[in-house]
Amino acid sequence: AQSVTQLDSHVSVSEGTPVLLRCNYSSSYSPSLFWYVQHPNKGLQLLLKYTSAATLVKGINGFEAEFKKSETSFHLTKPSAHMSDAAEYFCVVSDRPFAGDKIIFGKGTRLHILP
Amino acid sequence: SAVISQKPSRDICQRGTSLTIQCQVDSQVTMMFWYRQQPGQSLTLIATANQGSEATYESGFVIDKFPISRPNLTFSTLTVSNMSPEDSSIYLCSVLAVPYNEQFFGPGTRLTVL
Numbered sequence: 001a002q003s004v005t006q007l008d009s010h011v012s013v014s015e016g017t018p019v020l021l022r023c024n025y026s027s028s029y030s031p032s033l034f035w036y037v038q039h040p041n042k043g044l045q046l047l048l049k050y051t052s053a054a055t056l057v058k059g060i061n062g063f064e065a066e067f068k069k070s071e072t073s074f075h076l077t078k079p080s081a082h083m084s085d086a087a088e089y090f091c092v093v094s095d096r097p098f099a100g101d102k103i104i105f106g107k108g109t110r111l112h113i114l115p
Numbered sequence: 116s117a118v119i120s121q122k123p124s125r126d127i128c129q130r131g132t133s134l135t136i137q138c139q140v141d142s143q144v145t146m147m148f149w150y151r152q153q154p155g156q157s158l159t160l161i162a163t164a165n166q167g168s169e170a171t172y173e174s175g176f177v178i179d180k181f182p183i184s185r186p187n188l189t190f191s192t193l194t195v196s197n198m199s200p201e202d203s204s205i206y207l208c209s210v211l212a213v214p215y216n217e218q219f220f221g222p223g224t225r226l227t228v229l
Contacts, residue, residue, distance in 0.1 A: 043220055090157060090158070102160060103218055107156075108157045
């Protein structure tokens with residue numbers, strides 16, 4: 001069975017500084033991993049996904065994440081935060097999404113951007 | 116990408132009543148899901164809507180409370196029955212689109228129960 005842990009419920013960074021949102025996972029297979037963003041009163045948007053190709057995944061809006069099997073981590077990073085990045089971020093894992101395995105959401109990390 | 120619409124986008128309901136939420140996808144998909152997002156919380160899977168058969172419910176969710184229909188490959192409904200204030204949440208429809216190797220989410224239905 002798979003699980004996902006987002007290590008921080010809140011992260012605050014100053015505008016223009018790097019962002020790091022941490023995610024650890026547990027999986028019985030080679031998992032698929034995703035990061036979604038949810039802006040206030042908006043729908044969920046996929047930032048990026050890892051599905052067993054390149055371990056460094058680039059997403060939209062300058063975000064990227066690195067799959068590290070040895071550390072069972074899939075941390076989300078961005079070199080320079082922008083005010084528009086303030087949102088809730090969800091790390092998501094699925095063992096075999098197209099074989100009917102469930103897709104499991106982490107509890108979320110709220111990113112605050114300080115001016 | 117798969118485009119998903121939900122109706123209604125929001126509603127305010129009285130305790131004890133029921134609300135049916137509709138989910139329409141712009142392409143045929145095999146796997147459709149319903150999630151609940153309680154205030155300030157993450158998403159919790161309610162059930163997988165199966166076309167032509169009963170939905171598969173997750174632990175803590177039952178068919179009598181959350182009946183689901185899936186008459187075809189592009190449409191599903193979720194009913195929240197005999198509502199109480201604890202049912203106040205955002206309900207999201209989601210599909211797994213094989214060509215895109217990605218899960219897409221609808222805009223959600225914001226339900227408030229008084």
